[in-house]
Each structure stands twice: as C-alpha cells, then as structure tokens.
Amino acid sequence: MSAPIVPVLPETLALAVEILSDGGLVAMPTETVYGLAADASNPEAVVRLYEAKGRPRFNPLIAHVSGLPMAMREAVFSPLAASLAQEFWPGPLTLVLPVIPGGTVCDLARSGLQTVGLRCPSHMAANALIKEFDRPVVAPSANRSGHVSPTRADHVAADLADRIELILDGGPCDVGIESTIIAVEGDIVTLLRSGAVPADRLEAFIGKPLIRASGAGISAPGMLKSHYAPKARLRLNADAPEPGEGYLGFGPGVREGLNLSPEGDLAEAATKLFAMLRALDMRFDRIAIAPIPEEGLGEAINDRLARAAHRDS
C-alpha cells in the first residue's frame, strides 16, 4: 500500500499525531529537508524507522522538539548550549548534548550513546506536529539510507511510499540542505556536520573557532564517506561538461545543463541542490558539477557533493 500525500491541515495533522501514537511513520516537511518522523520514546517505532530507511542502527537519529522547554527534559544544557538554542532555534541547528536521566528519547534512537541530538525545526508544519504530539519525534531525512535527501513530497514518495503511513506535503523546502550539527560540552563546541547554519555565523556568535571533528568521526557515526549517492558518476570542480555528461552549473554564463544559481547565490544553490541532482541522475550516467565557492553555505554544499561523488572501492 502506498502512503497518501496530503496537504498540511488541522485534520491531517491530527491524523499524523494518531499515526505517531500508534508507532507509525509520517514524513513531514521541515525548513531543511523532509524528515521521516516516529515517536522518539517508542523503540518499536524506531526499529520500523531504521528498517524503512535501510539505515544502519549504529547511526543515531535527531530528536525534534517544539522548543527549549521540551529539549531541556531530554539533555543537559550548559549555559553556552542554552544560549545557542536561544539564538538559533527554531531553525536548522542540531545540538548534540549529554542525555539527562529520565529523558524520553529511547536508547535505540541514540544508538546507545549517552548523548542526544536535538533540533527545533522552524517549519510551521513540523513545529505544529511536534506541539500536538507533545513529545519529541525522531526524524532522519526521509530517503532510503545513502540516497539524496528529499526536498519535495514526491522525492519522499519515490523512496519510501510503500514503507510508511503518511506524507505531509508542505511544498518545496526553503533551505534545501540539512541542519548544521554541533556537539556542545560545557563551552567546547565541535562541528560534526556542516549544514544550513554556516560555520562562520556560529563562530561569530560564540566568539571563537569551532573545533572540527576529524573525518573518521567516532562522534558523528552517521557521517559515512559515501552518502547522498546518486546512481550517476560525479565529476566535481568541472568548468564545462564533456560529451555525454549532464552538467550542474553555478553562476553566470552557464549555457548547458541545469544551473544551481545563475546569480551565484549560495542560498539559492542550497535550495536547488538535491532536486537538481535527482533530476540529472534520472537522465545521465555521468554528471559534471561546477566549482562551488567554499564560503558560507558553500561549505555544506561542497561537503554533500564530496559525499555524493565518493565511491567505496
């Protein structure tokens, strides 16, 4: 059976809450990418979630909350962690913090770690759903594990329609690239995944450079090298396509293929990245991609492109 795709309305949100309460899976729009939501406190629901995505269980999930009060029931907030939440929530920043005794996010959702990833999405539909559900939902990106993240409801349907109960359609995601993930221990802040909040904005707020987790990533088990993988072979930093290649351009003067942003705007490029990769992947075996400046959101875009291009052996 295929999950219905429904608009976000009071009655569809009520249906979604009912499904979550019964241990079911609901795809919801967020400002970054679509998430696949399940009751964070229900290990059976979380098992179903890992299975639907084909996700390795050593890769922990982000618990999504409606605000700081709900988050504080799950984790220990240092003064710096609390001020980061105050500044950047609701919005695309995930905080990895020590779990608090009595927290409701189940062990399996955290892959047994003594930390929990928390994020308060700014998208109205996600926020309303969590408020009505009245406790955290875990929500990985709503794609099969290793695939490109979904920024539209039809992307979710293409990957997961026969494995989940409901898809809430909130239109295309505003930001288009996943949240930035930082671990905060006291006043030490480590960047685990670059994302929608540029590192320089965080550094300006905390007044010092972020510590950058090494690629091996004991602390960020989900950061597998090969990820976001299209079927096509990717060639990065290409100024022009070769014969037979699809082309993903950036900036003015691109005459072939698709263009992430003719104006050279990185925010626009982030919004379009995953949808254009999916579109080219359907038509080409090989895709060449223009160089993207490594500044602001460009860091997250280049991180995703490097993972998309990586082939294990």
Ligand code: TXA
């Ligand atoms: O923007 C986003 O963050 C989206 C939307 C749906 O909210 N979600 C998302 O989830 O990207 P997912 O599951 O695709 O990526 C979550 C990442 C994984 O790399 C995972 O390893 C990391 O968060 N993570 C979660 N909890 C963690 C923890 N306790 N310690 C270290 N890394 C953690």
Ligand code: MG
């Ligand atoms: Mg993901």
